[in-house]
Amino acid sequence: AQKVTQAQTEISVVEKEDVTLDCVYETRDTTYYLFWYKQPPSGELVFLIRRNSFDEQNEISGRYSWNFQKSTSSFNFTITASQVVDSAVYFCALSEALGNKLVFGAGTILRVKS
Amino acid sequence: NAGVTQTPKFQVLKTGQSMTLQCAQDMNHEYMSWYRQDPGMGLRLIHYSVGAGITDQGEVPNGYNVSRSTTEDFPLRLLSAAPSQTSVYFCASSLRTRNTEAFFGQGTRLTVV
Numbered sequence: 001a002q003k004v005t006q007a008q009t010e011i012s013v014v015e016k017e018d019v020t021l022d023c024v025y026e027t028r029d030t031t032y033y034l035f036w037y038k039q040p041p042s043g044e045l046v047f048l049i050r051r052n053s054f055d056e057q058n059e060i061s062g063r064y065s066w067n068f069q070k071s072t073s074s075f076n077f078t079i080t081a082s083q084v085v086d087s088a089v090y091f092c093a094l095s096e097a098l099g100n101k102l103v104f105g106a107g108t109i110l111r112v113k114s
Numbered sequence: 115n116a117g118v119t120q121t122p123k124f125q126v127l128k129t130g131q132s133m134t135l136q137c138a139q140d141m142n143h144e145y146m147s148w149y150r151q152d153p154g155m156g157l158r159l160i161h162y163s164v165g166a167g168i169t170d171q172g173e174v175p176n177g178y179n180v181s182r183s184t185t186e187d188f189p190l191r192l193l194s195a196a197p198s199q200t201s202v203y204f205c206a207s208s209l210r211t212r213n214t215e216a217f218f219g220q221g222t223r224l225t226v227v
Contacts, residue, residue, distance in 0.1 A: 043220065093157075104156035107156050
């Protein structure tokens with residue numbers, strides 16, 4: 001069975017600090033996909049990144065970066081120089097190769113204080 | 115482009131009542147799904163559909179029915195509402211192939227009293 005664990009329930013940082021959100025997954029599939037979604041206080045779910053299991057290259061998008069390590073089954077998300085607008089709930093999710101069924105972690109609440 | 119539209123945004127039901135949560139997408143996506151979000155549990159899959167006329171159960175299907183008569187619409191029916199169904203419900207759609215990202219609706223906050 002697939003499982004996603006986000007062990008950090010809530011993180012508080014001060015603006016401009018760097019913060020890393022952890023995501024550990026379990027799957028028996030050799031082909032799978034990993035996602036990060038952001039849920040701001042307004043409640044909608046915003047797609048951030050998709051990564052397939054054959055692509056272990058780290059990715060950087062502005063202040064956001066992702067570190068995918070198959071050896072430790074982790075897909076961590078780092079925000080550099082955090083801003084108040086980064087305050088949200090962040091979800092890591094996993095889907096199998098066939099079909100688009102997402103298995104979500106419990107989410108990490110990020111609070112960025114000015 | 116409207117994307118994924120859910121109605122209503124808020125709803126209060128009495129125990130035992132039935133209702134339908136509407137979901138429509140205009141992106142011609144084959145794959146549609148319903149999730150519920152509960153505190154500390156992330157989102158869990160209720161039902162999904164890979165195309166018109168085809169539906170299947172997800173992780174938490176009990177108490178819910180779905181149908182998919184058209185590509186655009188995927189309504190979720192609560193047959194006899196229970197307080198345990200108090201939750202935020204999200205509809206999502208995506209292309210069936212290549213595991214592209216899912217697009218989510220704005221959510222429906224349902225309270226069963």
